[in-house]
Amino acid sequence: MEIAMSILAGGLFAAGVYLILQRQMLRIIFGTALLSHGAxxxxxTMGKLNRGAPPILSESKSTYVDPLPQALILTSIVISFGVTSFLLVLAYRAYKTNKTDNLEQLRGTDHE
Structure with a gap:
């Protein structure tokens, strides 16, 4: 199961990097979202995909799930949601002001 999750995370990283290298701002935002999901x-996956009881101590349970990866992922989800929301608002304002989402045109260089 860890191998499948690693391949899926690698695919998300690859798609995210590809989208970040594009010229349209919305594709870059989708790329950052895919990178965060890959992370x-x-x-x-690095916390091992073990099945077990919740980490509440009792004498009847023998195996417990490590809560640290879950806490890190929850924190990362909140941060990535905030960053994605900020980038979407920034892209919307840039489009409304400049009438384009192409980064080459926003940069002010003339490429034809």
């Missing part, structure tokens, strides 16, 4: 899967 979430990577953190979950």
């Amino acid at each position: 979430h899967l990577l953190i979950l």
Whole structure:
């Protein structure tokens, strides 16, 4: 199961990097979202995909799930949601002001 999750995370990283290298701002935002989802899967995979009881101490349970990767992923989800929201608002304002989302035109260089 860890191998499949690693391949999926690698695919998300590859698609995210490809989208970040594009010229349209919306594709760059989608690329950052895919990168953050790949990071979430990577953190979950590195914490081992063990099944067990919740980490509440009791004498009847023998195996517990490590809560640290889950806490890190929850924090990462909140941060990536905030960054994605900020980037979407920034892209909207840039489009409304300049009537384009092409980064070459926003940069002011003349490429034809």
